Amino acid sequence: MAYIIGVILLIIALIITGLILRKRVYDVVDRYEAWKMDILGRNIAGELSRIKELNLSGETQAKFESWKERWDQIVTKELPDIEEHLFDAEEAADRYRFSKAKKTLNETEKVLVSIEADIEKILKEVDDLMESEESGRKEAEEINPAIKSLRKNLSQQRYQYGKAESYFDERIDLLEEKLLGYNDEIKSGNYYQAKRLIDELRVNLTELEERMEEFPEIYKKCKHELPSQLHDLFAGLKEMKEDGYRVDHLAFEKEIRTYQEGLSDSLEKLDKGDASQAKEIMPEIEERIQEMYGLLEKEALAKNYLENQIPGYKKSIHKIDQSFDDTRAEVEELQKAYYIEDSDMERFISLDKAIAKLKAELEELENDMGDNGVSHSELREKIEQGFSQVKELERAHEGFKLRIQNLRKDELEAKAKLTEIRNELYHTQRKLKKSNVPGVPNFIWDSLENASFKNEMVLTALEKQPLDMNEVQQALGEAENAVKHMVEQTDVMLDQAYLTEQVIQYANRYRSQYPLLASKLTEAERLFRSYEYELSLEHAAKAVEEIEPGALKRIEEYQKAAMN
Structure with a gap:
């Protein structure tokens, strides 16, 4: 029983699958049928009828016939064949021959795509032809008066072109001939060839207009202006030589002749309508003429x-x-x-x-x-x-x-400085003699002796012949330092001696009360009489500070006030 149900279900599934596949084939057939009807309904004949406005001869006639033949083939042969192919595909689907139906539909699609491509090509070529005719006609309408204008300008300004007038006449004749050739091609229905001719004619016309516009100025400079400038330059050069200016080294004469020959050759080519050499050589000559005048002016100013x-x-x-x-x-x-x-x-x-x-x-x-x-x-x-x-x-x-x-x-200055140093040395010696100190320490005498020796060295250097000021300055510097050092030492020694004396005198008031202080003061007095003023001051100051702190500072302030 299960086996029978399974078979039934399989049969049902196959039937449903067949129906679905057949529906798909029908859908494709319907789509291709609509595509075919769309092509058939297009107004291709109307598009082709636009060509009848042109001259149906020559190239245009051949094109029109090929397009018309191709469209007739599509309508009378290929589209009816597609109808039969679609019927065959439906019939195959009805018989569940889906592979055959698919193959038939694929071939039908290829035919439809090919037809679409051919139709697109036909319409594009029609548009191109019509556009070529229209643009060529407009170009011709503009070119014809332009050629006449060139002819008129050449006729009115012949003197500005010299012998080249015949050359430009011939070039205008060629333009007119090409324009006539264009008209002949139009009459023959060869619109593509006519368009190529008119495009070429436009390029030739533009080129000739530019050449004729620039030619008079080039011709004028090459024939009149530059030769005249070179002639004037040559004459001026000769005149400057006669006036004594030295310009031979510039070698301008040879250069001027070379330029004159170049202009003559360029003029011959200009007479034949060729301005290439003149355009190349003229800027160089103009620039060089200015340079030459500049160099000549420089020479004149130099003289x-x-x-x-x-x-x-x-x-x-x-x-x-x-x-x-x-x-x-x-x-x-x-x-x-x-x-x-x-x-x-x-x-x-x-x-x-x-x-x-x-x-x-x-x-x-x-x-x-x-x-x-x-x-x-x-x-x-x-x-x-x-x-x-x-x-x-x-x-x-x-x-x-x-x-x-x-x-x-x-x-x-060295002698004056030496006198100043010696005076300072003398005043220091007098200060020592006038002081009331018990005696002068040996290091002071040594410093004094060294300062005196250094002064003598300066004097010796000043007496040398020839005089070496570097040696004098060096000796003077050493003497100045020695005297300065001696003066500083002397002042310090005397200050210490006076201060020591003041401290001892101040401390004597405590001598009887403090036996230890008396002993220290006695040692300080001994050192004082031995010219050991610094040590004496240390002992006396230490002793009095122990009894009366701050006494040393007051004594120093008192001494400074007394000295001022």
Whole structure:
């Protein structure tokens, strides 16, 4: 029983599957049928009828017939065949031959796609043809008056084109011939060829318009302006030579002739309508003419500069030479009394050589002034450099003179400083003699003796011939330090002695009351009489501070007030 139910269910499933597959085939058949009807309903014939507005001959006629034939084939052959194929697919589906139905439908789809592609191609080619006709016609309508305008301008301005007028006449004739060729192609129904011709004609026209527009200016410059400028430049060059200007080194004559020949060759090509060489050479010539005038002007200014500045230049060199002669004599005299540093002598020798070089260059310059092979511009540069060198030498010379003059000044200052130091040494000695201290410690006498020795060293250095100021300055510095040190030591020693005396006197009031204090004061007095003032002060101060704290500070303040 279960087996029978299973078989029944399987049969039912197969029937349902068959129905579903058959429904799908029907759906595809319906879709392709609608597609076929859509194609059939399109107004392709109407689109093709637009071509009848054109000349149906030649290329256009061949195109129209091929399009019409293809559309007729689609309508009368391929679409009816599709109808039969769709019927076959339905019949196969009814018989559950789904593979055959699918194959038939696939082939039908390919045919429909091919038909769509062909229709799209036909419509595009129709549009292209109509557009080519329209755009070509508009181009021709614009080009025809443009060609006539070129002819008119050439006729009215023939003198601006010279012999090239015949060349441009021929070029306009060619444009007119191409325009006639365009019209012939239109009459023959060859619209694509006509469009190619009109496009080519537009390019040729634009090119010719540009060439004819720029030609008069190029021709004018090449035939009149630039030759005239070169001629004037050549004449000016010759005149400058006659007036004594040195321009041979510029070699402009050969360059001018080369440019003149180049313009002549360019003019021959211009007469044949070729402006390429002229356009290439003219900017170079124009730029070079300006450069030549600039160089000639520079030469003229240089000559005028030389005439005005050479006398002053000679005078400045003569002046610094004479001034240095005085410095040389002064140096020779100073060397007898002073030792001049090697660095200063190097500066002196360098100045001497530089001035000698300037004098030699001046002599060379004077020789070059008589040599026509040397340009005034070159001579001007030499003089300008010379003026700069003279100024630099003047600054260096003044610096050197100031330095050697300072030798005498330094000597006087050193002597004055020595006198000042010796006076300070003398006053310190008097201060020691007038002091009431029991005696002077040995280190003070040693310091005093060293300071005196250092002073003698300065005096010895000042008496040397030639005088070495570096040695004097060094000895003077040592003497100054020695005296300063001696004065400081003396002042400290005397202050300590006076303060010790005050402390002992102050502490005596406590001597009878404090036996220990009395003992310490006795030791302080012994040290005081032995000239050990620093140790004596330490003992006395320590003793009194133990009895009366702060006493030392009050004594010091009292002593300072008394000294002031």
